[in-house]
Amino acid sequence: MAEESLWQIFIGASLINNFVLAYFLGICPFLGVSGKMETASKMGAAVTFVMLISSMCAYGIHQVLVAVNAPFLQLISYIVVIASTVQLVEMFVKKMSPALFRALGIFLPLITTNCAILAVALFQTNKGYGFLESLVYALGAGAGFTLALILIAGLREQLALVKIPSTVKGTTLTLIIAGILSLAFMGFAGLG
Amino acid sequence: MDKPANNENNFWQNLANSPSTNDFLKGLWKDNPVFVQVLGMCPVLAVTNTAANALAMGLATAFVLLMSNVLVAALKDFIPKQVRIASYILIIATFVTITDYAIQAISVSLHKSLGAFISLIVVNCLILSRAEAFASKNTVGRSILDALGMGLGFVVALLCLGGVRELLGSGSLFGWMLFPENFQSWIVMILPAGGFFTLALWLFLINIWQERKQKTINHG
Numbered sequence: 001m002a003e004e005s006l007w008q009i010f011i012g013a014s015l016i017n018n019f020v021l022a023y024f025l026g027i028c029p030f031l032g033v034s035g036k037m038e039t040a041s042k043m044g045a046a047v048t049f050v051m052l053i054s055s056m057c058a059y060g061i062h063q064v065l066v067a068v069n070a071p072f073l074q075l076i077s078y079i080v081v082i083a084s085t086v087q088l089v090e091m092f093v094k095k096m097s098p099a100l101f102r103a104l105g106i107f108l109p110l111i112t113t114n115c116a117i118l119a120v121a122l123f124q125t126n127k128g129y130g131f132l133e134s135l136v137y138a139l140g141a142g143a144g145f146t147l148a149l150i151l152i153a154g155l156r157e158q159l160a161l162v163k164i165p166s167t168v169k170g171t172t173l174t175l176i177i178a179g180i181l182s183l184a185f186m187g188f189a190g191l192g
Numbered sequence: 193m194d195k196p197a198n199n200e201n202n203f204w205q206n207l208a209n210s211p212s213t214n215d216f217l218k219g220l221w222k223d224n225p226v227f228v229q230v231l232g233m234c235p236v237l238a239v240t241n242t243a244a245n246a247l248a249m250g251l252a253t254a255f256v257l258l259m260s261n262v263l264v265a266a267l268k269d270f271i272p273k274q275v276r277i278a279s280y281i282l283i284i285a286t287f288v289t290i291t292d293y294a295i296q297a298i299s300v301s302l303h304k305s306l307g308a309f310i311s312l313i314v315v316n317c318l319i320l321s322r323a324e325a326f327a328s329k330n331t332v333g334r335s336i337l338d339a340l341g342m343g344l345g346f347v348v349a350l351l352c353l354g355g356v357r358e359l360l361g362s363g364s365l366f367g368w369m370l371f372p373e374n375f376q377s378w379i380v381m382i383l384p385a386g387g388f389f390t391l392a393l394w395l396f397l398i399n400i401w402q403e404r405k406q407k408t409i410n411h412g
Contacts, residue, residue, distance in 0.1 A: 183380070
């Protein structure tokens with residue numbers, strides 16, 4: 001029973017309520033980094049990793065804040081945790097793999113202002129998930145984000161070869177693709 | 193009789209050319225945060241399924257933007273360069289928490305329909321980018337004008353999206369039914385996909401308009 005519900009959380013976060021295409025979270029990197037398949041998948045992996053860590057920290061912080069009865073500190077402490085996690089990941093990646101660090105470039109620090117990560121922390125608190133459920137939820141959200149990013153990157157790589165009117169080039173075209181993808185993802189609603 | 197009229201003319205001309213007017217106006221049109229800079233997309237798409245939600249979200253964001261711009265500009269000499277981004281985020285988070293509680297006090301139903309997106313104002317790239325790009329380098333006065341212009345531009349853009357989506361998606365505007373009973377609403381417009389399509393449509397129209405303008409300039 002418990003296993004099934006964890007599976008449901010994962011499917012719900014990654015497909016049915018896809019963070020990018022249904023909740024519009026993390027649109028900035030979605031529009032910015034989705035030009036190339038390679039950067040898109042690396043970005044997805046980095047975001048998923050930060051999501052997992054910050055989700056664990058957010059769970060702990062929530063317990064502490066409930067204990068000391070200071071819910072108004074929630075937002076501030078979450079954002080501080082996320083910012084420091086990103087800093088940590090940045091230092092770690094720089095030390096372990098300078099090549100990957102250069103490839104991700106400016107987008108690594110920008111993960112701090114990726115709304116999807118703060119949203120995972122906030123939603124899991126609102127839904128009252130336990131530790132394991134939070135972890136699965138963060139994993140699902142990250143998988144969904146990566147999936148959407150890779151899908152768009154693939155489409156955009158193909159479209160780069162096509163002749164299109166200058167008025168719809170760039171952001172406009174990406175938004176139209178995203179809209180069609182979002183329609184397609186609505187089909188997953190039946191899975192719940 | 194001539195002189196005062198002349199003076200008035202000069203006054204308007206000076207006003208139009210002064211840098212402070214430019215600080216204010218650039219956010220409304222030339223550097224519109226949504227349509228030109230494509231910043232702060234998450235709330236733009238997520239909460240604009242009705243015009244009322246869009247207006248509330250826009251005003252909340254504009255308030256946070258104004259307050260954080262003021263504080264960042266006032267404290268810019270005291271914040272060490274290395275930790276400036278973290279300090280800006282802390283300042284922004286403080287004001288977002290205030291806004292969150294204020295909206296909850298004003299209207300519980302509004303708070304419910306905006307949901308977590310009020311808290312997510314913290315990570316609205318628009319606010320952080322104004323703090324970093326403008327308020328940290330300019331005086332408090334200019335930062336206020338900049339925040340007012342950008343905030344107003346953001347509200348206008350949200351209303352543009354929310355208006356279209358509500359009008360087509362449920363046939364009403366601010367909750368007033370505008371179409372007759374037998375109007376078949378376009379459900380897709382209030383769904384997530386409608387947000388993407390509406391924003392794409394606005395960007396498309398602006399692109400056409402700019403291309404036309406470019407052409408007339410080239411021909412003239």
